[in-house]
Amino acid sequence: MNRRKFLKIAGSTGVIVAAAGVGFTTTRTPADALQPWNDARSLYTDPMRRALSYAILAPNPHNRQPWVVDLKGETEAVLTCDLGRLLPETDPFSRQIVIGLGCFLELFSLAARAQGYRADITYFPKGEPGADLDGRPIARLALIKQDGLVGDPLFSQVMNRHTNRNPYDTGRPISSDILERLQKAVAENTRIGTINGGQSLTALRSLTRDAMITEMKTPAAHEESVELMRIGRREIEASPDGISMGGVLLETLNLTGMLTRKNLTDPSSSAFQTGISMMDESAMTAMGFVWINTVDNSRPAQIDAGRAYMRLALQAAAEGLAMQPMSQALQEYPAMRPYYDKVHAVLVKRSGERVQMLARLGYAPDVGPSPRWPLATRMKGS
16 A cells, blocks of 8 residues: 555654654564565475465465465375355455455466476366366476476566556656567467556546445445454464555554544545545556456366466566556446446457456566465465
8 A cells, every 4th residue: 555645644744753653663564464575586396386385375366375385295186166255246256356266276277387397287177167166176386307498588577567556757658569478478269458557547437446446435345354453463473364554654643543433434534535645646657567367267267377376476567667466447246337337348248258367567666575474384285
């Protein structure tokens, strides 16, 4: 989140300075919750756990980290979804959750390849779920040693890829050459679209802003998000999933009662109105958009979309671009229907296609990684 916006809640920086002493200020980083990013580099030596330690760093909706891995041997595992980590209000058919699992699988494959292993991934080995996810496996994973296998250059960007929700620099356009390289980074089983200016950019800025604000003003959907907010280091380290709201400023506002879950859901509060302003600023500073279409909305297509998004995000990092999903308009609950219809009318050119992901692009200062549960907490048979 854009921290400087929350200064409006406090009214003056003096409130923050008075409440936050030096000792408090220097201990607000949730180091334990960020440790999995370091573990991926050095903790594991066997190829399966090492590949999985990178896979858990994948982007996923509301940072729910829904993956559970059942190890079947040194080079075999089964991926399932933790059904307690779904988003029933904003993602009623778990489409976005499955996309996040696709991101996990692509990062697993890239990490395996970097070790000289081909990842053999079988989607839904016991059958595809319908409208509701069930306990059946998402994928079966196998590592096959392959001499001469060359690593994918995108893997070098894993530690640089972080979702950036801050405003983007409207003085820095995105070149068409960069957009072309983004499109080339993705396999042919999805269709990638991009824009970097003109009326199309203006229209998507407004559409994504309006959808975000509508979600915030839809009580059940917004309350689902607020419930998953982790405010301050203690909450983040106790539950390193959900929406991280850390740092001295936000934690101090929470301790002084200026930033609480109650006022985040109260439309009359300064916190709520600041959230609206932040959403407007993020959407309206987009300097480009990228989207992912699939030929249908099957569960395998959703997995493919997630794998494509993972590659796009890594390529964006390689280009020095900031990137943030803006997929509220793609969600399937009633309040989003007008935006869903409009975005499909604009971005779909072939009958039957489904827009699976929509993200804004631009330039902004780097942001740090999001918290993660350690790999050991997401495995069975370890």
